[in-house]
Amino acid sequence: MNYTRDNIVAIASGTGYAGVGIIRISGYDLFPIIEAISGKKNLKPRYAQYCNFYDDKNEILDSGILIYFDNPKSFTGEDVVELQTHGSPVVLNMLLKYCISLGCRHAQPGEFTKRAYLNGKLDLLQAESIADLIHAESEASAKGAIKSLRGEFSHFINAINERLINLRMFVEASLDFPDEDIEFVANAKIKEKLEVIRNEIHPLLKTTRQGVFLNNGVNTVIIGQPNVGKSSLLNVIANEEVAIVTDIAGTTRDIVKQKIIIDGIPFNIIDTAGIRQTEDAVEKIGIERAIHAISEADICIILIDSRSGIMAEDKLILEYVPDHVKKIYVHNKIDLSGEVPRISVEAEKTNIYISAKHKAGIDELRKYLLDTVGFESATESLFIARTRHLNAMQKAVSHINTAFVHWEELEILAEELRYAHTALGEITGEFSADDLLGEIFSKFCIGK
Ligand code: GDP
Ligand code: ZN
Numbered sequence: 001m002n003y004t005r006d007n008i009v010a011i012a013s014g015t016g017y018a019g020v021g022i023i024r025i026s027g028y029d030l031f032p033i034i035e036a037i038s039g040k041k042n043l044k045p046r047y048a049q050y051c052n053f054y055d056d057k058n059e060i061l062d063s064g065i066l067i068y069f070d071n072p073k074s075f076t077g078e079d080v081v082e083l084q085t086h087g088s089p090v091v092l093n094m095l096l097k098y099c100i101s102l103g104c105r106h107a108q109p110g111e112f113t114k115r116a117y118l119n120g121k122l123d124l125l126q127a128e129s130i131a132d133l134i135h136a137e138s139e140a141s142a143k144g145a146i147k148s149l150r151g152e153f154s155h156f157i158n159a160i161n162e163r164l165i166n167l168r169m170f171v172e173a174s175l176d177f178p179d180e181d182i183e184f185v186a187n188a189k190i191k192e193k194l195e196v197i198r199n200e201i202h203p204l205l206k207t208t209r210q211g212v213f214l215n216n217g218v219n220t221v222i223i224g225q226p227n228v229g230k231s232s233l234l235n236v237i238a239n240e241e242v243a244i245v246t247d248i249a250g251t252t253r254d255i256v257k258q259k260i261i262i263d264g265i266p267f268n269i270i271d272t273a274g275i276r277q278t279e280d281a282v283e284k285i286g287i288e289r290a291i292h293a294i295s296e297a298d299i300c301i302i303l304i305d306s307r308s309g310i311m312a313e314d315k316l317i318l319e320y321v322p323d324h325v326k327k328i329y330v331h332n333k334i335d336l337s338g339e340v341p342r343i344s345v346e347a348e349k350t351n352i353y354i355s356a357k358h359k360a361g362i363d364e365l366r367k368y369l370l371d372t373v374g375f376e377s378a379t380e381s382l383f384i385a386r387t388r389h390l391n392a393m394q395k396a397v398s399h400i401n402t403a404f405v406h407w408e409e410l411e412i413l414a415e416e417l418r419y420a421h422t423a424l425g426e427i428t429g430e431f432s433a434d435d436l437l438g439e440i441f442s443k444f445c446i447g448k
Contacts, residue, residue, distance in 0.1 A: 110444025124429025211385025
């Protein structure tokens with residue numbers, strides 16, 4: 001990955017007016033720049049200094065706090081200066097321009113974090129979690145991102161990787177020295193070691209999937225006719241934590257997507273009420289999008305008026321819901337039909353009887369939704385993860401499973417273990433292609 005050691009600068013604080021704004025510079029030999037901006041020389045690292053900030057004509061632009069971090073004990077691992085000014089966009093931009101005229105380059109999105117990664121301050125997974133933390137939309141997501149940033153997820157991956165490396169050495173050695181006695185002893189240990197790895201990686205796959213839910217939300221499709229109570233249901237399941245009940249997707253004929261938070265876990269609710277048979281070309285495009293969204297669903301709620309039962313239109317849409325998607329039949333308006341709130345499982349179908357209007361059966365439904373995606377409670381200790389991590393983890397698990405089947409065939413075993421190791425290494429960035437890094441960091445905001 002190309003890494004030029006030039007000095008980069010950016011406004012690190014958010015856009016808009018604020019009490020305080022921060023400019024961050026990273027690179028080497030920053031003293032001349034610091035002196036030009038603040039008049040200060042030979043700064044003591046990690047000490048906050050109150051000072052004036054000047055422009056090229058030595059006029060005072062602002063006064064504030066300056067902190068210098070010497071390498072490698074800084075965020076990026078390089079020398080870093082932070083200028084804390086008043087949070088005026090105009091002041092910040094004047095200072096930024098001056099820094100650029102002093103030879104700094106305006107940083108690209110994520111460039112500070114990329115340097116931190118390239119200098120070994122963070123692994124790739126931790127670097128990604130910084131962006132996830134900044135963009136977190138629920139408390140649980142933010143807490144999960146902090147856990148990943150602090151290395152909890154990486155720790156599990158590294159622990160498994162260490163076992164894999166150890167086992168690979170064992171297997172490769174048995175391949176190189178195929179003495180029968182050694183092989184016999186080795187084989188016994190191989191199976192044992194594989195078992196340990198398998199027992200560790202399977203639960204990690206589950207928590208990774210939950211980590212992705214925390215990051216992206218649980219995709220939930222609601223199938224239900226107009227007036228069956230979808231909006232009412234959304235409002236009551238989101239409860240007082242509502243925080244966000246916004247439309248994500250755009251145009252009128254497009255799918256309607258809403259994000260709600262249940263017990264701290266984000267759910268993306270897709271309303272499919274618009275799907276019906278049509279000859280209208282534009283409407284067809286909208287319907288295709290809805291069908292695509294359905295194909296990516298994790299859960300499907302079939303919302304039914306408990307007086308009329310499931311409708312023919314619902315059955316039509318249900319055909320598009322993939323088999324692996326968890327389906328929940330929710331019977332609404334029980335206050336009108338005289339049912340009592342309850343959950344019943346009949347012929348492997350889960351039925352939940354509720355009244356959205358009278359808030360009956362809602363706790364049961366909320367709990368069921370969380371259970372379905374494997375969450376016991378929001379207080380559960382979870383780290384955040386990305387689809388990229390989940391895919392790599394699935395790849396690793398499948399190679400471990402194959403390794404297990406062929407554990408007596410050393411050559412196949414060696415190959416499968418190598419694949420599993422590579423897949424896990426991709427998560428932390430131990431093995432990663434330049435284009436992947438480019439893609440990951442370009443999605444950051446500038447100044448991070
Ligand atoms: P949507 O079109 O599927 O989003 O349905 P709405 O949530 O807008 O509800 C349609 C109507 O049904 C509204 O007048 C709601 O107050 C009413 N409604 C929703 N849930 C219930 C319920 O459990 N009992 C009763 N009696 N009315 C309900
Ligand atoms: Zn509605």
